[in-house]
Amino acid sequence: MRLLHTSDWHVGRTFHGADTLDALADALGAIAGIVRDRGVDAVLVAGDVYDSAMPAGRHVEALTLALGEIRAAGAEIVLASGNHDSAARLGANAGFARAGGLHLSTLALEPESWRVELADEHGPVHVFAVPYLEPVALRSSLPEAGIASQDDAIAWAMAAVRASLAESPARSVVLAHCFAAGVAAPEDDAPRDITAGGLDVVPASRFEGVDYVALGHLHSRQELSRSVRYSGAPLYYSFKERSPLRGGWLVDLDADGLAEVEWVDLPVPRQLTTIEGELDALLADARLEGTEEHWIRARLTDRVRPMDAMRRLRARWLHAAEVQWLGGDDLPAIEVRARLARRSEAEVVGDFLEHVRAGAGATDAEAALVRDGLARAVAAESAQ
Known part of the structure; x- marks a missing residue:
């Protein structure tokens, strides 16, 4: 079976105020071409399909057209929601979509809904499209699970995946939208909220026991291991994205599991x-x-x-998009602002408390309250 791992399409996102929809349409159209030319059986999208929880009508139309082209090219589509997506809106009519070969996974509290059953001449392949998991929401709904962080959330999800595989053994693939340990330091290549509140680092070891893990959340391709990878976004969304390449991973499964992984390029309209x-x-x-x-x-x-x-x-x-002035007496201030921009919200609050208390920072209990409050704010924004 041949899969194409993509993520972070961010339909509707701009680049320094410039519209990117036409360029993204070209890149997604190229995915349909890869499906035809390389015999792809299923296209995987590991979260952040839209850039906004409330996409504009033309963004919905563009996504609908792209998905239709990929299906017409011959591949099924497995798509999980990310932190930018509204799970309710993206997952609307998922049952009807499944009948047409589009598998939408958005129900965080229903692990049984994550599994998509594919098959080839070697037998079944179970694709578990884990939607973005908000720790605060899970903690509220599953108090007995003890979920306090993104790591806890992924551990809970992978326990459900392994239980499903124990009951129904098959070759397996997992989609997840998170920040996994072992990637290069993200700078502004990573989403700003990955260190806010409960959105922390997930050890790559959490994903052991499956044949391939298709990750999303970072916008540059990264290889944590042979079987655990980020594909990155199809377009540039930041000047600091680490990889100049745009594309996806072509993943081949044979009778024994993962056989080969190959990078395939997508067109880059502007360097x-x-x-x-x-x-x-x-x-x-x-x-x-x-x-x-x-x-x-x-x-x-x-x-x-x-x-x-x-x-x-x-x-x-x-297409000049950004100007930074590095000269004159403002240089120290510029460097200070750059350092501030790299800090998480929790770090900003901690530094403020340390400043007003003359060196005495937040206690462990106060830091936990800050993390919880920030995570709740992120959850509220994601639910809009």
Whole structure:
């Protein structure tokens, strides 16, 4: 059986205010081409299908068209909800969709609904599409499970997966949307909320016992082990995404389980380029010829902040998206803001308490209350 592992489509997301829907449509159309050309049996989408819990009508239409093209190309689709998705909206009419080969997994509290049964000449393949698991919501609904963190939530989910496999043995694949230990430091490649409240790191060992684990949540491809991987997003969504490659993992299962994993590229409509120097020098730099159609981040080193820097940059680079001024007396402040941007909400609260208490930070009990409150806020946003 041949599977294509993708994730984090984020239909409706912009890039520094620029619409990306046409570029994403091209990338998702290329997935349909891969299905036809490479004989893919099922396309996996490991969460964050939409960028918003309330997608606009044209974003729903674009997703519907893309899914229809993939089905017409011959693959079934297994799709799990992510933290950006509204589980209720995305999962609407899941029963009818299943009859057409689109398997929507959005019910966090119903592990029996996660299993999608596929089959090839070697027998059954059970795909467990675990939707995004919010620890606070699970703790409220399953107080006896003792779920206090994302790690606990995944441990609970994997216990359900193993119980299902014990009852009905088969080759197995798991989709999950989380931040797993062992990936490269995320910087802003990872979602901002991965360290807020209960959304913590999940050890990769939690996923032992299945043939392949298709992860989503990070936007660059990562390989934690031969059988545990992130595919990343189909488009660039940040200048700091670690991998310049966009695509997915082509996963082959034979009679014994995982046989081979191969990377397949998706089209990149516009490259990311960071340029650095004084503005006038950059505008005249012949070495930058050929970058005029790229997404541009300009890091300006002029001693005096240039006037109308973005307007002047766009005279050469129409798609200049970000300007950072690194010169002058503001440099220390810029560095401070950069450090602040990398901290989690819980760390910000802890630092504030340490400041107002003259060095005495939050107690363990206070830190737990802060984490719980932040997790509840994230849960409320995800449910909208």
